[in-house]
Amino acid sequence: NAGVTQTPKFQVLKTGQSMTLQCAQDMNHEYMSWYRQDPGMGLRLIHYSVGAGITDQGEVPNGYNVSRSTTEDFPLRLLSAAPSQTSVYFCASSTPWTPYEQFFGPGTRLTVL
Amino acid sequence: KQEVTQIPAALSVPEGENLVLNCSFTDSAIYNLQWFRQDPGKGLTSLLLIQSSQREQTSGRLNASLDKSSGRSTLYIAASQPGDSATYLCAVRRNAGNNRKLIWGLGTSLAVNP
Numbered sequence: 733n734a735g736v737t738q739t740p741k742f743q744v745l746k747t748g749q750s751m752t753l754q755c756a757q758d759m760n761h762e763y764m765s766w767y768r769q770d771p772g773m774g775l776r777l778i779h780y781s782v783g784a785g786i787t788d789q790g791e792v793p794n795g796y797n798v799s800r801s802t803t804e805d806f807p808l809r810l811l812s813a814a815p816s817q818t819s820v821y822f823c824a825s826s827t828p829w830t831p832y833e834q835f836f837g838p839g840t841r842l843t844v845l
Numbered sequence: 846k847q848e849v850t851q852i853p854a855a856l857s858v859p860e861g862e863n864l865v866l867n868c869s870f871t872d873s874a875i876y877n878l879q880w881f882r883q884d885p886g887k888g889l890t891s892l893l894l895i896q897s898s899q900r901e902q903t904s905g906r907l908n909a910s911l912d913k914s915s916g917r918s919t920l921y922i923a924a925s926q927p928g929d930s931a932t933y934l935c936a937v938r939r940n941a942g943n944n945r946k947l948i949w950g951l952g953t954s955l956a957v958n959p
Contacts, residue, residue: 763945774890774951775934822888831877831896832938833943836889 733758736837738823744843745813753808753840755823760836762828764806765790766798768819769839775822781806813844847872849937851950858925859958865933866920867952868935873913880920881934883952889934893920925957 739754757764765780777790781800795817798811806825810817823837851867860862870877877896881889893909894901895918901910908921922929933953936947 772951775936775947775949777946780946824889826945831894833891833894834879834936834945834947835891836881838888841886 735759735786736823736825738821738837738840740840741838742841744811744845746845747815749813749815751810751813753810753821753823753842755806755837756804757806757823757825757835759803759825759835760803760828761825762803763826763832764800765824766796766806766808767822767824768792770819778808778821784827796812810842815844818842818844826839847875847937847939847948849935849948849950851933851935853953854951855954855956857956857958858881860925860927862925862957864922864925864955866922866933868918868920868950870916870918870937870948872939873916874939875913876940877936878909878911878918879936879938879947880907880918881936883932883934885931892933894952922955925955927957927959929957930955 736757749766762783766778769775776792778796779798781787784803788797795810803838821840824834826832848871861917879894880892883889895902895911906923911918932952934952
């Protein structure tokens with residue numbers, strides 16, 4: 733298994749540009765989520781999904797959209813990038829059975845100029 | 846509201862030392878607690894997961910304990926090595942089922958010096 737994969741690894745955007753961060757997992761996990769990690773603020777949940785066709789907001793959803801058309805993929809869209817969205821983004825998935833252990837992708841480092 | 850605290854924020858020890866990392870949480874009604882390791886510029890790797898009904902879990906030189914009544918978990922690292930240098934994060938899961946959100950600590954940055 734490849735586990736949780738994310739692309740791209742690095743991205744630089746200009747303010748106002750849009751882009752999609754890709755996330756895929758091959759472990760047949762129902763639950764997937766997106767986090768951003770900023771110094772001194774820890775990991776904050778952006779959006780999550782409990783299965784194909786079902787998504788919900790986390791702590792910091794503004795400026796981001798998600799969709800879940802398949803079990804495997806959970807892309808994160810930045811609608812109009814802002815410098816405040818400069819961060820490291822992690823995608824995670826967890827097993828559909830107890831204890832719901834969570835697995836992370838390698839991250840995407842995004843800079844918005 | 847559940848809050849997770851990790852103290853100290855940073856720790857530097859000589860190689861070979863046994864050490865303890867602390868994780869405190871304010872609400873004892875948890876489902877489980879998970880310890881992660883993060884190397885600089887990398888993703889998070891799951892180390893140990895303790896269910897609320899368990900007292901400890903072990904993997905190699907790592908031992909994690911859980912005391913729900915005091916709202917505390919510790920990660921014990923035996924005979925530390927320079928390769929253990931990383932940030933260690935703990936996260937508490939409040940519920941099972943569909944709402945599986947994790948509440949995160951800010952981590953302890955560990956440096957093991959040769």
